[in-house]
Amino acid sequence: MGLGIETRHRIARRAALEIKDGMTVNLGIGIPTLVADYIPKELHIMLHTENGILGMGGSPAEGKEDGNLSNAGGYPVTIQPGASYFDSATAFGIIRKGLLDVTILGALEVSEKGDIANWIVPGKRVPGMGGAIDLAQKAKKVIILMNHTDKFGNPKIVKNCSLPLTVREGAHMIITEKAVFHCEYGQLFLREVMNPYTVEDVINTTGAAVIVDEKVSVFQ
Template sequence: MGMGVSVREAIAKRAAEEIKDGMVVNLGIGIPTLVANYIPSNIKVMFHAENGVLGTGPAPQKGEEDANLCNAGGIPMTVVPGASYFDSTLAFGIIRRGLLDVTILGAFEVSENGDLANWIVPGKIVSGMGGAVDLAQKAKKVIVLMNHTDKHGNPKIVRECTLPLTAKKCVNLIITDMAVIEVTEQGLSLIEVKDPYTVEDVINATGAELHVADFVK
């Protein structure tokens, strides 16, 4: 099942609810970049880009792009008041010191204890791991946005990852087109189910054991 625009947007919108005023946040490529569009105007966030910007803004209007101003994925961007520029060593210093409140990443697989595989599918062309390893290990909170299953219907939430790991035990929250799942010390906890799916549907589409929270939204 391909991912419609509205599904991607719905996932991004739900992820935006996790971002609170004053946070420093890094958004990965793919669906995570859409999260910036859903931050309410009264919430002030500093978005961090590992190529050396703190305070990235929305995509520029057509014709307004600045050739010198792009995000880590090479996409034109803008900056907000108070933004700062620095080299990539400082950008990674910010990550490695644990100064990011949240990082929002895509993933190929997440295991039941929060292991993340998101940087390579062996045999496929890969753009490089970028800051994925550092982000996954060091951010205070790691949120994964992804389809609940791959295009063949196989679960992406699994007992153990089969793909090369980005980092172990790093994921805190998984938001998919079907559900919101928290990674806890006791395992995976299903806290929200998206319309039109049922708890049963989510359990069947998940390759690991799910604890159903007392109050599923």
């Protein structure tokens, strides 16, 4: 079962707290696109898209959409003063040179070591890997936003990924509707739980070993 709109926005709101003044940030397709709406206006942030924008803003007001201005997922966006446009080759040059401070991506599975599988379910049709393989390897910090379990209730945070990998040990953080994890030293640390879930709820639905911090905070 997919996440409700309110829950998706809560995950995005938590992820936005990881973005600091002066950063250049890439937002992936899905829940990550929502993060743009929760970045404080007083921060000087440059949002980057693979389709060729540096200085993207949040979603436009209803009726103010520009059919020629979208993010990499094809959804309408705004731009900030000083924004620039360029081709995809330049957009990927920015990624591959390691100029992104943060990328926020979705995933199908993440292992306890931070391995990321987010581009294909075997047997399903997909257009290709997209930019995820470059982003997950080259960004200074990689944050994964996703459902805690799949539609059958199986954990998506696992000891070892069963799906084809995008990158090994690429994730630094995982944020789900239930918890916030940090991937450090090949281990998974539980630092926060999302209200109304408990530490026990999280452990029981996580398919990997979890190290619980002494003081786990609750995110509202």
